[in-house]
Amino acid sequence: MSVAVSTQVAKARRGRRGLIALTLGWVALLLLLPLVAIVWTVAKAGLSSVTHTLTQPDVLHAFQLTAIVTVITVLVTGVFGVIVAWVLVRQRFHGRSLLNAIVDIPFALSPVTVGLAAVVLFGPGGWFAPFFQARGIQVIYALPAMILVTIFICIPFTIREIVPVLEEIGLDEEDASRTLGASVWHTFFKVTLPNIRWALAYGIALTTARAIGEIGAVLIVSGLIQGKTETATLFIFRAYEERQTAEAYVVALVLAGVSVGLLIVIESLRHRQEKERTRT
Amino acid sequence: MAVPGAWAAIRLTLITATIVAALNAVMGTALAWVIVRYRFPGRRVLSTVVDLPLAIPTLVWGVMILVLYGPNSFLGRTADTVGITVLFTPLAIVLALCTVTLPFVIRNVQPVLLELDDAEEEAAATLGATRRVTFRRVVFPAIRSAVMAGTLLTFSRCLGEIGSVILVSGNRTGHTLTAPVFIFSLTSQFRFAEAAAVATFLFAISFVLVLATGRLVKQREASE
Numbered sequence: 001m002s003v004a005v006s007t008q009v010a011k012a013r014r015g016r017r018g019l020i021a022l023t024l025g026w027v028a029l030l031l032l033l034p035l036v037a038i039v040w041t042v043a044k045a046g047l048s049s050v051t052h053t054l055t056q057p058d059v060l061h062a063f064q065l066t067a068i069v070t071v072i073t074v075l076v077t078g079v080f081g082v083i084v085a086w087v088l089v090r091q092r093f094h095g096r097s098l099l100n101a102i103v104d105i106p107f108a109l110s111p112v113t114v115g116l117a118a119v120v121l122f123g124p125g126g127w128f129a130p131f132f133q134a135r136g137i138q139v140i141y142a143l144p145a146m147i148l149v150t151i152f153i154c155i156p157f158t159i160r161e162i163v164p165v166l167e168e169i170g171l172d173e174e175d176a177s178r179t180l181g182a183s184v185w186h187t188f189f190k191v192t193l194p195n196i197r198w199a200l201a202y203g204i205a206l207t208t209a210r211a212i213g214e215i216g217a218v219l220i221v222s223g224l225i226q227g228k229t230e231t232a233t234l235f236i237f238r239a240y241e242e243r244q245t246a247e248a249y250v251v252a253l254v255l256a257g258v259s260v261g262l263l264i265v266i267e268s269l270r271h272r273q274e275k276e277r278t279r280t
Numbered sequence: 281m282a283v284p285g286a287w288a289a290i291r292l293t294l295i296t297a298t299i300v301a302a303l304n305a306v307m308g309t310a311l312a313w314v315i316v317r318y319r320f321p322g323r324r325v326l327s328t329v330v331d332l333p334l335a336i337p338t339l340v341w342g343v344m345i346l347v348l349y350g351p352n353s354f355l356g357r358t359a360d361t362v363g364i365t366v367l368f369t370p371l372a373i374v375l376a377l378c379t380v381t382l383p384f385v386i387r388n389v390q391p392v393l394l395e396l397d398d399a400e401e402e403a404a405a406t407l408g409a410t411r412r413v414t415f416r417r418v419v420f421p422a423i424r425s426a427v428m429a430g431t432l433l434t435f436s437r438c439l440g441e442i443g444s445v446i447l448v449s450g451n452r453t454g455h456t457l458t459a460p461v462f463i464f465s466l467t468s469q470f471r472f473a474e475a476a477a478v479a480t481f482l483f484a485i486s487f488v489l490v491l492a493t494g495r496l497v498k499q500r501e502a503s504e
Contacts, residue, residue, distance in 0.1 A: 012411060020320060023311045030379045031332050033355065034344030041347050101491070108490040110440025112460045113479040116467055120476065206334070213337025215443040216460065220467050233339045233443070240343065240447055252343040256336050263335035267328050 035256065042253045045246055053250040058227050062235035062251070068143070069218075069231060070211040073150045077207050081158025082200065086192070088159070089166040103160075106153050111216025114149050118221045141223030146231070149217035154210050158203030165199040165273075166192075198273035205266045209259055283474045288454040289462035290481065296370060296458070297438035300377040305431040308385025309423070315386070316393040331387075333380045338443030341379050345372065345448050368450025373458060376444040381437050385430030392426045392500070429496040436489040439482050 042050065053059055088100055106114070121128050122139040132139050139145050173195070177187040193200075215233040222229040224238065232255055239248040315327050333341065349356045349366040359366055366372050396419070404414040442460040449456040451465070459482055466475035 015411065016318060019310060020314055020318060023307065023314045024326070026307050027311070027326065027329060027382075030375070030382060031329060034341065034348045034379070035332075037348040037353060037355075038344045041353075101494075104490055104494065105487070108436060108486040109483055110442070110460050110463070110479065110486070112440065112442050112463045112467075113483055116463060116472065116475050116479050119467060120472055123472075209335045213339070213443070215337065215339045215446075216440070216464070219442070219464060233337055236339055236343060237447070240346075248343060249347065252340045256340050256344075259335040259337065259340075260332070263328065263331055266335065267331070 038249060038253055038256065042249050045249070049246050050250050053247045054254070056247070058230065059235060059247070059251060061227055062230050062232045063254075065143070065146075065230065066212055066232040069147050069150050069214075070208055072147050073154050073211040074204055074207050076151050077154045077158050078200065078204055081155070081203060082162060082193075082196070085159045085162035085166060085196075086188075089163055090171075103156055106155050109153075111149075111153055111214065112220060114152055115217035115220030118145050118149050118217070140221055141225065142229060145221040146218050146229065149221055150211050150214050153214060153217060154207045157206040157210065158200060161199040161203035161206070162196050165196050169195050198269055198276060202266065202269045202273060205262060205269060209262050209266075212255065212258065212262075283466070283471075283477065285453045285457065285462065286459075286474075286478050289457050289459045290478065292370065292373075292455075292457070293439055293459040293482075296373050296377060297435050299374055300381060300438050301431050301435040303374075303378055304381055304385050304434045305427055308382070308430055308434075309389055309427055312386045312389035312393055316390055330383050333382050338380050338441065339447070342376060342444045342447040345376055345379070345444070367448060368452075368456060370449075370456060372448040372450075373445055373456065376448050377438050377441060380441060380444045381434040384434045384437065385427060388426045388430035388433070388497075389423050392423050396422050425496045425500045429493045429500075432489045432493045432496070436486040436493075439486050 084099075084103065088096065088103070119140055120126055122132065122145060123129065124140075126140075128139075137144070139148075173191050174187055177191045178184070182190070213233060214231075215237065218231055218234060219237070222231070222234060224230065224234060226238065230238065232251055236248045236251050236255075239245070239251070311326075311330060315323060315330075346367065347353060349359065349372070351357070351360070356366065364371070366375065400418050401414055404418050405411070409417070440460055442458075442464060445458055446461050446464070449458060449461065451457045451461050457465075459478055463475045463479050463482075466472075466478070
């Protein structure tokens with residue numbers, strides 16, 4: 001009997017070790033080795049290659065453009081994300097479930113399709129083209145379209161983070177605030193917003209990561225004009241295609257570094273959010 | 281759809297998406313299990329590392345795969361000597377897609393596993409069930425819909441993914457040209473109508489899958 005039990009235990013331990021080894025191997029193959037490879041390659045090329053790349057006007061402009069697109073996207077999706085989430089959870093109206101489904105559409109759409117749709121709407125011969133043409137505003141193959149598609153793709157992130165939190169905290173505090181005579185705005189800023197702040201921060205962090213990394217849609221709507229409509233990811237794409245691999249690697253590594261920093265922020269936010277949730 | 285190469289691109293995308301979804305279903309469940317149930321050094325780091333694909337841009341993953349399997353790298357040379365070419369083949373597409381979708385199943389299964397009471401598993405074990413039977417009869421039914429949701433999400437993401445694929449796949453028509461890259465190449469030739477046809481087809485599949493995922497998640501929440 002005891003022999004049977006100990007072989008069972010030994011078997012379980014072996015299975016456990018095997019499973020840990022298998023999963024760690026999978027993660028190493030898919031995530032860690034690629035990271036190590038690029039760090040190694042850039043390190044081997046040396047500091048001069050890094051400084052040479054990061055002082056090029058095209059590269060600086062690309063980073064600047066990525067920053068502009070990202071900041072505007074975060075602001076717009078942040079503000080509208082809070083409003084839409086609040087409407088979805090707190091209001092009852094016809095078409096609510098439809099709105100709920102529509103919010104998820106960017107998850108189902110390929111970024112390429114989003115870019116294509118923007119070209120069809122705003123591009124030459126597009127539905128909205130005459131309107132903007134008459135006013136002399138260049139939408140497609142310019143910054144407005146790049147911001148537009150990035151916002152579209154990032155819409156669900158903040159909403160999907162805030163909705164469950166709003167559902168969980170319920171109406172009690174908000175009702176109490178309003179019965180005590182606080183205005184709707186006052187209640188929102190003093191009661192609702194503090195309750196959803198970690199969810200909002202988490203949504204913003206996810207949005208930032210997505211906006212920085214966006215490629216599929218901007219690939220189509222930017223027109224890929226070097227030094228003009230080129231974001232950091234588009235720079236990497238062009239540099240690689242033009243065999244300027246050293247530059248492509250350096251910019252890729254910088255983006256990876258920024259993203260890893262962002263991930264650490266995301267993880268700590270999630271930690272706090274969970275702590276707060278278990279407390280309440 | 282009479283666009284030459286369209287069906288080949290859609291077929292390649294559907295095949296690679298199926299392979300990646302299946303791999304991710306198995307490995308994602310295993311990873312979630314290891315992260316939730318086992319205690320070992322590096323577990324918390326592992327739990328953060330699996331989220332890397334959510335943070336690092338997909339194109340950057342593509343670049344990293346190029347470096348890792350390129351002719352100048354150790355892994356690329358080794359693979360070459362045993363007769364495996366990774367870059368610019370369907371294998372590179374599968375690798376890239378596996379990387380960017382790695383967290384999807386884990387993040388769906390993990391919360392369910394955390395809430396699952398291991399008393400049931402212990403009861404099954406005490407009653408003499410082997411570990412395999414316990415997993416199949418006790419654990420799997422509880423996490424099935426979460427695994428399914430993560431797998432569908434993976435599949436639908438694979439249908440639209442371009443950033444990680446475009447550099448590593450080589451984009452040879454009829455061979456390694458996926459549907460999203462095909463749409464991109466059509467639009468850069470200003471063939472918008474044809475691009476829209478392929479895009480609409482992909483979107484139809486993807487939208488049904490996302491709706492199904494939402495329903496699965498709701499079902500799970502209702503059953504809790």
